[in-house]
Amino acid sequence: MSRKRGRKGAGGGQRWDALPWKTIEPPLERDDGWQGMAGEEQALLYTLEEISGNDYCLREDSLGGSQERSFLAIILCQMVVAPTTPSAEDMPPAAQDSAGGVGGGVGNGKEGDAGDAGGKKGRKRKAPSALAAASEGGSSSKTEGGTASSWTNGGAKGTEKDGHGAGGDDDGNAAVEGGGAEKTTEDGDGDGEPEASNKGPKKKKRRGQGKKKRAAEARAATAAAAAAVAAAGSAPPLGDGGGSANAAAVDDAGGPGAPPPPAGLETVGRKQQQQQQQQHAGEQTAETAAAAAEKGKTKPEATTKKKKKKKKKKKKNARGEDKGGEEAAEVGQKKSERDWELGSEEAAKMAPWMYLGVELHPALLWHLHRQGFHDPTPIQRRVLPKAVLGRKDIIGAAETGSGKTLAFGLPVLSEILTRRDAAAAAARLAEGEEADQGEGEEEEGEGLHEGLQALVLCPTRELALQVAAHLREVVRDTGVAVVEAAAAGPAGAEGGAGAGAAELPALPSTLKLCSIKSLQMEKDVHAYLFCAMYPGRTLIFVNAIAIARRLSALLCALSVPATPLHAQMQQRQRLKSLDRFTSDPKAVLVATDVAARGLDIPKVEHVVHYDAARSAEVFIHRAGRTARARAAGLSLSIVAPRDDANHRQTCSVLGLHGGMQAFPLDVRMVERARERVGMALRVLKFQEAQNRVSASNDFFRGLSKEADLVMDGDLLMEDAGAKPDAAAQGRRGVKGLGKKGNQHAARLAAGARQALAVSLSRPLHSDRRKLIPVAQALTDMRAVSERTAAGDLAGKQRTRSGKQKP
Numbered sequence: 001m002s003r004k005r006g007r008k009g010a011g012g013g014q015r016w017d018a019l020p021w022k023t024i025e026p027p028l029e030r031d032d033g034w035q036g037m038a039g040e041e042q043a044l045l046y047t048l049e050e051i052s053g054n055d056y057c058l059r060e061d062s063l064g065g066s067q068e069r070s071f072l073a074i075i076l077c078q079m080v081v082a083p084t085t086p087s088a089e090d091m092p093p094a095a096q097d098s099a100g101g102v103g104g105g106v107g108n109g110k111e112g113d114a115g116d117a118g119g120k121k122g123r124k125r126k127a128p129s130a131l132a133a134a135s136e137g138g139s140s141s142k143t144e145g146g147t148a149s150s151w152t153n154g155g156a157k158g159t160e161k162d163g164h165g166a167g168g169d170d171d172g173n174a175a176v177e178g179g180g181a182e183k184t185t186e187d188g189d190g191d192g193e194p195e196a197s198n199k200g201p202k203k204k205k206r207r208g209q210g211k212k213k214r215a216a217e218a219r220a221a222t223a224a225a226a227a228a229v230a231a232a233g234s235a236p237p238l239g240d241g242g243g244s245a246n247a248a249a250v251d252d253a254g255g256p257g258a259p260p261p262p263a264g265l266e267t268v269g270r271k272q273q274q275q276q277q278q279q280h281a282g283e284q285t286a287e288t289a290a291a292a293a294e295k296g297k298t299k300p301e302a303t304t305k306k307k308k309k310k311k312k313k314k315k316k317n318a319r320g321e322d323k324g325g326e327e328a329a330e331v332g333q334k335k336s337e338r339d340w341e342l343g344s345e346e347a348a349k350m351a352p353w354m355y356l357g358v359e360l361h362p363a364l365l366w367h368l369h370r371q372g373f374h375d376p377t378p379i380q381r382r383v384l385p386k387a388v389l390g391r392k393d394i395i396g397a398a399e400t401g402s403g404k405t406l407a408f409g410l411p412v413l414s415e416i417l418t419r420r421d422a423a424a425a426a427a428r429l430a431e432g433e434e435a436d437q438g439e440g441e442e443e444e445g446e447g448l449h450e451g452l453q454a455l456v457l458c459p460t461r462e463l464a465l466q467v468a469a470h471l472r473e474v475v476r477d478t479g480v481a482v483v484e485a486a487a488a489g490p491a492g493a494e495g496g497a498g499a500g501a502a503e504l505p506a507l508p509s510t511l512k513l514c515s516i517k518s519l520q521m522e523k524d525v526h527a528y529l530f531c532a533m534y535p536g537r538t539l540i541f542v543n544a545i546a547i548a549r550r551l552s553a554l555l556c557a558l559s560v561p562a563t564p565l566h567a568q569m570q571q572r573q574r575l576k577s578l579d580r581f582t583s584d585p586k587a588v589l590v591a592t593d594v595a596a597r598g599l600d601i602p603k604v605e606h607v608v609h610y611d612a613a614r615s616a617e618v619f620i621h622r623a624g625r626t627a628r629a630r631a632a633g634l635s636l637s638i639v640a641p642r643d644d645a646n647h648r649q650t651c652s653v654l655g656l657h658g659g660m661q662a663f664p665l666d667v668r669m670v671e672r673a674r675e676r677v678g679m680a681l682r683v684l685k686f687q688e689a690q691n692r693v694s695a696s697n698d699f700f701r702g703l704s705k706e707a708d709l710v711m712d713g714d715l716l717m718e719d720a721g722a723k724p725d726a727a728a729q730g731r732r733g734v735k736g737l738g739k740k741g742n743q744h745a746a747r748l749a750a751g752a753r754q755a756l757a758v759s760l761s762r763p764l765h766s767d768r769r770k771l772i773p774v775a776q777a778l779t780d781m782r783a784v785s786e787r788t789a790a791g792d793l794a795g796k797q798r799t800r801s802g803k804q805k806p
């Protein structure tokens, strides 16, 4: 439900750049609810409300506890792009007229968006309060019903919540979006080519005659596609029984209960964008006119300076010096508005986005299409209309891997791009010049939008990098820079979630949950057995850094390509581990909860909880690293007696009162895995001894070198397994073992390594057919247990009646 919160009648005169940024220092440590929010956070929200002129906050009653605080970052994003002036439709007619005049120069290049209704009149959207009221009705139902999208949740839980991005932080980093100001002539990725459409952005020659034709084609195709989907009953009909908030939001444009003329929808969206542009252009015209007049006077000087600056920047880039420390802003060649036109077929594919009635900036649409995102996800469908059209501040909630990043990212980026276009148009207008894409325009835009446009806070550096990369993908080549910036967090802190949240995020319905009961000392065996039997990208979660180190070393010794990830690793090493994990489809990452939240690593097939998560919320975040974006995934909990309490609590919170499904195990394979793990532990023990010896020897050698002394051989220990010539030099061996003892140790080490190698060269099970996919194993197991249950039932009935049932 939406409800009003915060101070009323807040003025809208301030701008986002007056934000007290310094008061937001991740990690935000409170994990209690909205009401109990730390004073400064509360103050920050009020400040944000004042700045945005928005004195209400849309939220759902189902959200509570830490979720609200979790979405501070999103609120923040929305706030910084919220209007500081009344919207065009709230303006008196005269003002609207003048804004319309400005907009005439702005709308250039939009005809190809398939967003125009070809002259049909769109219905006016409701005023914000009406929209809020409408959304109340819509948001009461939490299921996405009857939509065209395969993102529909179907059997997923009715209440979808999330605790995205908050809680106990690892090291408190921020992803920062800068906008408009930066531009280089390089494509950050070196890959400006479209993948989905196999067509590059349209070239300028598309201007003129052919353009109108193509635009008309695109409109016709989109309208036809939309109408076809609606006719088939698979599109979300407005005001239908599905009752989703999305439908309610669309109602705002189309009226409740009325089947939507798709073109009308598009008109509303397009009109909205034009209004936004007109509004921004109107705001900036006077300011820009003065600036332009000034610029006109000093232009030659200013241009030369800028060109020099650019040259310097290019040189720096070539030398790789301009990385700004940790930042790696990928700013591609800025393309003009016209370059983002989609062809008619492409536009038709993107019709589900048009249904939202939100006209996203064409560049975003183009990039969404390029990435194959033809459908908005449920959370995106619900957020976008309210964020973009309703200009609401949103606390969003959805299952893991459901596209929340773009849900908050798209409105922010669309606003930045739209404002920039409007500013450029206003500048052109002020200078009385014909729109001319190129250097001149870039500089105008640059002058008007220099600086930070939006800020996203993330609890870990990894997440900051990921969010930035994710957003960067949709603004490639627009000249908007998305960069990551680090902020200091508590050293060595782990990214555990705050316990005791009243509401929990949901898990995707494509995720299977199962468990293995184990002894503490057998956990290694089960973890190894699973990795060996079901190779695939696997994320193993442990509760302690020492275990992450030990288990990853053990798995490596067993030829499983494992790497650790924990908060005590240097940032560089952490990124390297992640790189390795993402580049090898069979890699295993042994991680602490530093990797539990928000990380979107493609195609993680399995999540293994080596140690039980300390709370159900952490469990959900961990498990949510797999089964993302509609993919299937498996979560396996290895439950030893000491994990039992946490595991049972998680099960009860998830409503699995009978516990999780037992993972099928073959006793013979467990036996063989046990043998191998034993051998690997021996190898590691010898390895460790060897490492200790060489570390000690290195230490003494280093000392003697520094002091310029001749090394006394007695101080050196002999390497177990060292080369024979080293032993021949008469050094003393490992203390307590003596020379013979060392030789014996070396022999043992070599023997253990060899035995392990032999064992690893054989299949884990003599019958290779036992290597079946996890999903198959679970299906088989279910069938067996169903048969057993049926048998049991029959058995019971037999006993009771004394007769066997047919």
Ligand SMILES: Nc1ncnc2c1ncn2[C@@H]1O[C@H](COP(=O)(O)OP(=O)(O)OP(=O)(O)O)[C@@H](O)[C@H]1O
Pocket: 162, 164, 372, 373, 374, 375, 376, 377, 380, 398, 399, 400, 401, 402, 403, 404, 405, 406, 597, 598, 599, 600, 624, 625, 628, 629
């Ligand atoms: N409209 C879309 N169509 C297809 N894929 C999408 C769409 N939007 C996002 N995705 C993809 O879905 C994946 C998950 O997105 P994202 O990381 O935003 O999820 P999330 O909801 O933030 O997850 P978490 O709660 O775990 O942080 C990403 O790989 C993203 O590229």
